[in-house]
Amino acid sequence: xxxxxxITIRDVARMAGVSPSTVSRVISxxxxxxxxxxxxVIKCMEKMGYHPNAIARSLANSSSSTIGLVMPQxxxxxxxxxFFPEALSGIIRTSSEMGYDILLVSHHGDExxxxxxxxxxxxxxxxxxxxxxxxxxxxKSIAYLDSVDFxxxxxxxxxxxxxxxxxxxxxxxxxxxxLTSYMINKGFRRLVLISGGKELTVTRMRIKGxxxxxxESGIPYTDDHILVGKFDEETGYNFGKRIYDPANKIDxxxxxxxxxxxxxxxxxxxxxxxxPEDVAVSSFNNSVLSRRCNIPITSIEINPGRLxxxxxxxxxxxxxxxxxxxxxxxxxxxxxxxxTEGFTK
Amino acid sequence: xxxxxxITIRDVARMAGVSPSTVSRVISxxxxxxxxxxxxVIKCMEKMGYHPNAIARSLANSSSSTIGLVMPQxxxxxxxxxFFPEALSGIIRTSSEMGYDILLVSHHGDExxxxxxxxxxxxxxxxxxxxxxxxxxxxKSIAYLDSVDFxxxxxxxxxxxxxxxxxxxxxxxxxxxxLTSYMINKGFRRLVLISGGKELTVTRMRIKGxxxxxxESGIPYTDDHILVGKFDEETGYNFGKRIYDPANKIDxxxxxxxxxxxxxxxxxxxxxxxxPEDVAVSSFNNSVLSRRCNIPITSIEINPGRLxxxxxxxxxxxxxxxxxxxxxxxxxxxxxxxxTEGFTK
DNA sequence: CTGAAAGCGCTTACAG
DNA sequence: CTGAAAGCGCTTACAG
Numbered sequence: 028x029x030x031x032x033x034i035t036i037r038d039v040a041r042m043a044g045v046s047p048s049t050v051s052r053v054i055s056x057x058x059x060x061x062x063x064x065x066x067x068v069i070k071c072m073e074k075m076g077y078h079p080n081a082i083a084r085s086l087a088n089s090s091s092s093t094i095g096l097v098m099p100q101x102x103x104x105x106x107x108x109x110f111f112p113e114a115l116s117g118i119i120r121t122s123s124e125m126g127y128d129i130l131l132v133s134h135h136g137d138e139x140x141x142x143x144x145x146x147x148x149x150x151x152x153x154x155x156x157x158x159x160x161x162x163x164x165x166x167k168s169i170a171y172l173d174s175v176d177f178x179x180x181x182x183x184x185x186x187x188x189x190x191x192x193x194x195x196x197x198x199x200x201x202x203x204x205x206l207t208s209y210m211i212n213k214g215f216r217r218l219v220l221i222s223g224g225k226e227l228t229v230t231r232m233r234i235k236g237x238x239x240x241x242x243e244s245g246i247p248y249t250d251d252h253i254l255v256g257k258f259d260e261e262t263g264y265n266f267g268k269r270i271y272d273p274a275n276k277i278d279x280x281x282x283x284x285x286x287x288x289x290x291x292x293x294x295x296x297x298x299x300x301x302x303p304e305d306v307a308v309s310s311f312n313n314s315v316l317s318r319r320c321n322i323p324i325t326s327i328e329i330n331p332g333r334l335x336x337x338x339x340x341x342x343x344x345x346x347x348x349x350x351x352x353x354x355x356x357x358x359x360x361x362x363x364x365x366x367t368e369g370f371t372k
Numbered sequence: 373x374x375x376x377x378x379i380t381i382r383d384v385a386r387m388a389g390v391s392p393s394t395v396s397r398v399i400s401x402x403x404x405x406x407x408x409x410x411x412x413v414i415k416c417m418e419k420m421g422y423h424p425n426a427i428a429r430s431l432a433n434s435s436s437s438t439i440g441l442v443m444p445q446x447x448x449x450x451x452x453x454x455f456f457p458e459a460l461s462g463i464i465r466t467s468s469e470m471g472y473d474i475l476l477v478s479h480h481g482d483e484x485x486x487x488x489x490x491x492x493x494x495x496x497x498x499x500x501x502x503x504x505x506x507x508x509x510x511x512k513s514i515a516y517l518d519s520v521d522f523x524x525x526x527x528x529x530x531x532x533x534x535x536x537x538x539x540x541x542x543x544x545x546x547x548x549x550x551l552t553s554y555m556i557n558k559g560f561r562r563l564v565l566i567s568g569g570k571e572l573t574v575t576r577m578r579i580k581g582x583x584x585x586x587x588e589s590g591i592p593y594t595d596d597h598i599l600v601g602k603f604d605e606e607t608g609y610n611f612g613k614r615i616y617d618p619a620n621k622i623d624x625x626x627x628x629x630x631x632x633x634x635x636x637x638x639x640x641x642x643x644x645x646x647x648p649e650d651v652a653v654s655s656f657n658n659s660v661l662s663r664r665c666n667i668p669i670t671s672i673e674i675n676p677g678r679l680x681x682x683x684x685x686x687x688x689x690x691x692x693x694x695x696x697x698x699x700x701x702x703x704x705x706x707x708x709x710x711x712t713e714g715f716t717k
Numbered sequence: 718c719t720g721a722a723a724g725c726g727c728t729t730a731c732a733g
Numbered sequence: 734c735t736g737a738a739a740g741c742g743c744t745t746a747c748a749g
Binding site: 081147151191293315 | 468
């Protein structure tokens with residue numbers, strides 16, 4: 028950087044013929060300064076190309092206007108899921124609109140590493156709040172944040188006994204219920220739900236909604252209705268191959284993520300089954316994959332951008348007003364496509 | 373946050389019976405402090421649960437140990453490409469290892485918005501350097517960074533006349549050359565290159581390598597060999613449909629991204645063509661898509677994580693040592709798969 | 718090897 | 734409506 032001497036509040040004050048205090052008040056929009064003075068000072072700031080030093084501000088009023096963002100772990104996990112970039116995009120846009128910066132919390136592998144990274148950020152006064160893009164069962168980061176009563180919010184739903192849990196989420200029980208009911212109404216009654224990580228709250232909630240719809244339709248629910256593996260195509264593919272066995276008489280698959288649905292669909296087609304004539308397929312996340320693949324897949328749009336946006340509002344609300352334990356529900360939409368439509372059983 | 377009074381350097385000093393200066397020197401590892409004093413101070417810090425205030429440090433030595441990260445624009449663009457999370461992962465890991473934080477530069481839509489966001493970060497002294505994950509032709513952000521001689525680095529290659537352009541990239545000319553030569557040697561000689569954004573340097577370099585390989589094999593190169601659209605599956609699909617026309621006699625496709633290859637392959641298969649017997653397909657980025665789809669696609673691994681890592685090293689080198697215009701080449705690997713193998717023409 | 722003092726650039730009660 | 738002064742929590746020449 029060219030070593031131009033930094034222009035400070037003092038320089039502006041001198042040029043405008045006022046005190047630094049006055050300039051400071053103009054910057055922060057203090058209403059007690061006369062209009063003439065305000066205008067004069069602003070003109071001087073522009074003339075000199077003055078920009079307030081954010082670091083000095085932070086130190087003086089002990090607030091950084093920065094949110095620490097904890098992203099999903101590693102590239103293998105949700106980072107590669109299309110959900111992530113969309114949510115991130117919403118987070119960046121909203122925080123920027125609300126005058127907050129986003130600092131990434133680096134996560135080295137394990138959970139304790141993440142907790143330590145969060146601790147370090149907080150202790151160093153770098154952030155005013157924390158935003159967790161995912162949470163797991165008995166999340167240690169959340170336990171820590173609760174223990175120090177530091178402002179935070181989460182995308183997803185609480186597990187249990189987490190008092191400060193500000194969170195933005197879809198109504199996953201309702202969404203799974205609606206999707207399952209839709210399949211049943213179309214005549215697909217031998218359904219199976221395939222999913223990743225059973226330890227994730229989202230999975231458990233969708234299972235609940237799925238079960239509720241079955242039982243309401245008089246279909247007895249058993250554990251055989253659930254196949255749980257990982258959130259990847261391979262898992263979907265393997266489950267698809269298992270479902271193929273005609274003895275199972277499965278006629279409908281509900282996947283909790285499009286990559287699973289895609290993998291399963293691939294396996295079904297390879298085995299010579301038709302979609303939806305032999306087996307109908309539906310899913311969550313409404314990703315490009317679901318829209319563009321050979322047989323477009325019926326899928327639930329969960330609005331990741333909105334989830335990101337609301338979670339940012341929640342942390343900031345938590346920082347500014349001490350809000351704790353608040354819940355924001357983001358609507359979802361069911362998109363019906365060829366994988367379940369155009370055929371009546 | 374519980375209003376516990378912050379523990380400062382003064383508190384530690386008092387407890388250890390030394391001056392704040394000494395505590396400060398212990399923190400920064402100043403070698404002129406005696407071992408006994410150092411140990412005593414450290415013990416006190418631990419006992420009191422002291423953590424240095426990063427903001428105050430930054431203000432005192434005017435350096436934030438923070439890198440401003442400019443991500444690809446919007447969710448539509450490269451953000452959804454698997455390249456992105458992998459590169460990001462490398463960036464986070466490396467910066468954390470090297471003691472730097474990552475602050476996201478929020479990008480509202482257009483290019484000027486991005487430049488302004490970068491300016492704001494720099495003017496507010498929030499960052500010591502800037503890392504650009506992508507660059508376009510005549511990039512305004514780069515022009516600005518050059519004009520103020522602020523430390524930065526880029527993933528990708530310079531366009532022209534960009535003096536400070538520290539960058540990490542693959543040898544894209546060589547990679548395209550090698551991939552094309554491989555296809556030619558397999559007997560596929562009526563090749564077409566399909567790509568997104570011609571304004572991107574990466575596209576232009578790959579075209580160069582492609583052309584070089586053709587010409588060395590005595591295949592006259594014309595503009596008909598190149599199809600340029602967007603970096604999405606639809607583009608690939610449409611090109612795949614066009615290629616289908618037997619009059620073209622195309623027997624090989626080289627895509628510059630797996631989503632393009634995937635789209636094209638879908639179109640070919642739909643049209644009843646066989647891969648690779650009728651048309652061989654190869655690509656770049658070695659994404660899950662290329663590895664796992666029906667017919668695994670031959671693809672070049674560009675090592676996004678390494679690109680992220682090296683670009684971080686470059687900004688930091690630029691911050692610390694004033695390095696400018698340095699280039700780091702990250703190796704690539706060709707992965708041969710069914711879309712070009714197991715068949716000899 | 719260690720300390721007193723000034724300074725980083727802002728904010729904000731307090732006083733007028 | 735405005736200013737002088739103290740303070741945010743560190744760092745670092747300077748002096749010893």
